[in-house]
Amino acid sequence: MNTLKYNSAILLIICIGILNVNSQTIPSTKASIEGFNDAPKLIVGIVIDQMRADYISRFWNKFSERGFKRLVNGGYLCENNYINYTQSETGPGHAAIYTGTTPSINGIVSNDWYSREKNDRVYCVDDFSRESVGTVLIDSNGKKSPANLLSNTIGDQLHLATNFKSKVIAISLKDRGAVLPGGFTSNGTFWYDNVNGKFITSDYYMDTLAPWVIKFNDRKVADSLMKLTWLPSLDIDKYSESTPDDVPYEGVLNSNVLELNKHTFPYYLNKDTLRKTKYKTLRVTPYGNTLLKEFALAALRYEELGKHSATDLFAISFSSTDYVGHNFGINSIELEDTYIKLDKDIAEILDYLEANIGKENLLIFLTADHGAANNVYYSKDHHIPAGLFDSKITEELLKAYLKEKFGVDNLILKFTNLNVYLNQKLIDEKKLSLYEIETAVANFLLKCEGVAYANIAFEIPIFENTYAFHKWIKNDYNAARSGDVLITLLPNWMEWGNTGTTHGSPYNYDTHIPLIFYGWKVVNGTYLPEVNITDIAPTIAHLLNIQPPNGCSGKPIPVPLNGSR
Numbered sequence: 001m002n003t004l005k006y007n008s009a010i011l012l013i014i015c016i017g018i019l020n021v022n023s024q025t026i027p028s029t030k031a032s033i034e035g036f037n038d039a040p041k042l043i044v045g046i047v048i049d050q051m052r053a054d055y056i057s058r059f060w061n062k063f064s065e066r067g068f069k070r071l072v073n074g075g076y077l078c079e080n081n082y083i084n085y086t087q088s089e090t091g092p093g094h095a096a097i098y099t100g101t102t103p104s105i106n107g108i109v110s111n112d113w114y115s116r117e118k119n120d121r122v123y124c125v126d127d128f129s130r131e132s133v134g135t136v137l138i139d140s141n142g143k144k145s146p147a148n149l150l151s152n153t154i155g156d157q158l159h160l161a162t163n164f165k166s167k168v169i170a171i172s173l174k175d176r177g178a179v180l181p182g183g184f185t186s187n188g189t190f191w192y193d194n195v196n197g198k199f200i201t202s203d204y205y206m207d208t209l210a211p212w213v214i215k216f217n218d219r220k221v222a223d224s225l226m227k228l229t230w231l232p233s234l235d236i237d238k239y240s241e242s243t244p245d246d247v248p249y250e251g252v253l254n255s256n257v258l259e260l261n262k263h264t265f266p267y268y269l270n271k272d273t274l275r276k277t278k279y280k281t282l283r284v285t286p287y288g289n290t291l292l293k294e295f296a297l298a299a300l301r302y303e304e305l306g307k308h309s310a311t312d313l314f315a316i317s318f319s320s321t322d323y324v325g326h327n328f329g330i331n332s333i334e335l336e337d338t339y340i341k342l343d344k345d346i347a348e349i350l351d352y353l354e355a356n357i358g359k360e361n362l363l364i365f366l367t368a369d370h371g372a373a374n375n376v377y378y379s380k381d382h383h384i385p386a387g388l389f390d391s392k393i394t395e396e397l398l399k400a401y402l403k404e405k406f407g408v409d410n411l412i413l414k415f416t417n418l419n420v421y422l423n424q425k426l427i428d429e430k431k432l433s434l435y436e437i438e439t440a441v442a443n444f445l446l447k448c449e450g451v452a453y454a455n456i457a458f459e460i461p462i463f464e465n466t467y468a469f470h471k472w473i474k475n476d477y478n479a480a481r482s483g484d485v486l487i488t489l490l491p492n493w494m495e496w497g498n499t500g501t502t503h504g505s506p507y508n509y510d511t512h513i514p515l516i517f518y519g520w521k522v523v524n525g526t527y528l529p530e531v532n533i534t535d536i537a538p539t540i541a542h543l544l545n546i547q548p549p550n551g552c553s554g555k556p557i558p559v560p561l562n563g564s565r
């Protein structure tokens with residue numbers, strides 16, 4: 001065969017191949033969407049609190065075909081979705097998902113932070129100018145609003161784009177899991193009041209609780225669930241992905257109740273009759289998710305989501321996965337069983353959505369706000385470096401060091417969430433150099449066991465964006481809310497107790513989280529390149545042909561759509 005001809009034939013085959021591949025996988029473009037009329041009727045955001053990306057594969061053989069597997073097998077899985085800032089916590093996570101930007105811009109630098117202005121701790125969704133709705137007025141559980149959020153959300157943008165014809169509803173057991181996703185203009189944001197076992201809101205949103213929420217509360221679903229005994233869904237020896245039931249890495253379910261002061265099955269929930277703990281205990285079981293599932297089905301039905309002329313948005317955040325993970329640790333049978341039961345709750349929501357709204361009219365995304373680490377002693381027992389960082393002791397030692405070095409007492413205002421806030425007023429008065437003190441603090445901290453980095457506020461804004469953790473620390477830093485020195489611990493080090501675990505680091509176990517798009521025209525497949533938590537909101541905005549949220553710094557993910565030109 002003539003070489004030239006042969007080469008041309010190969011080139012032709014390659015070209016056809018490329019064209020074919022492109023026609024199947026080319027990302028959707030604006031031109032491919034025929035205006036806003038072509039948009040899905042309902043966007044459903046499902047956030048699983050503390051779900052690591054590897055749980056999909058770890059629990060794959062235990063999942064049914066109708067829940068997580070249905071989303072993966074029918075949707076578009078972004079396998080490398082990472083949080084792109086260091087404070088991997090619930091508040092920053094939910095804010096980043098729905099604002100499409102990092103704490104440096106949306107202001108949610110942590111679940112709580114120290115305010116120099118108020119000389120007090122600020123919790124991310126507290127708003128004491130508001131009143132509780134749905135519970136007693138003096139109850140602070142309802143005094144919430146998005147007032148601390150500095151940029152708007154995808155739901156707000158949807159409202160702006162549709163002249164407020166869209167309906168945006170956000171629900172969670174956690175206030176911050178609902179308030180931050182709901183944004184400034186939600187039509188209803190509801191969370192669980194763990195004092196009275198009801199779903200509540202604040203007068204930021206409405207003056208009286210929506211009738212369907214009152215009706216739901218009257219069903220006393222939380223009370224019914226607390227009559228259950230938490231038993232494993234499978235024979236206990238089938239939990240091959242987890243440690244045995246009785247290991248020292250797990251916390252007890254409820255130390256106030258004799259029968260629940262243990263970490264082994266079965267858990268007789270009806271033994272918790274204490275008013276002060278009963279509704280809290282529910283959160284630390286899979287039935288907290290079941291309660292939210294029931295509330296989600298009621299919201300879909302009564303708010304008629306997906307049945308309006310414009311696209312609606314429904315934000316659901318499941319929190320019990322986080323409570324169970326913190327309490328029992330990520331290797332526990334309790335955690336695995338919580339995911340097996342959540343899989344069924346998610347299946348029920350998907351069944352309802354597909355039967356009543358239709359898969360072709362729905363666009364679902366499922367993600368998480370953060371992951372979690374292995375229990376420190378579990379890691380140590382397997383010879384993997386890990387440790388507990390004691391910020392109280394470190395703070396005392398640091399204070400003594402600064403007093404000796406600069407001859408001034410009280411140079412530290414607050415040491416919280418690995419942020420050191422210096423007494424800038426006193427430093428000014430004493431005509432000391434802030435830069436010098438920040439540097440001294442950082443140098444001291446770098447010598448403390450468990451500290452990987454101590455970065456000073458002077459250097460963070462001018463970090464080069466070349467090194468991952470520098471970039472992420474920069475994405476965390478908000479001059480008005482962050483400290484003067486930001487600490488990053490070593491991998492698997494944490495501020496926590498001996499049992500269970502936590503999160504909040506820039507490391508993979510905390511920042512590698514799932515992301516699946518499903519429904520509407522989404523083509524089944526996987527995407528390997530790294531994407532970030534902040535890319536979710538601009539992807540939804542792109543698919544809807546609307547503006548991304550106002551502070552958005554993420555980029556749309558090329559989710560392939562059927563029928564794209």
Ligand SMILES: [Zn+2]
Binds near residue numbers: 326
């Ligand atoms: Zn947590």
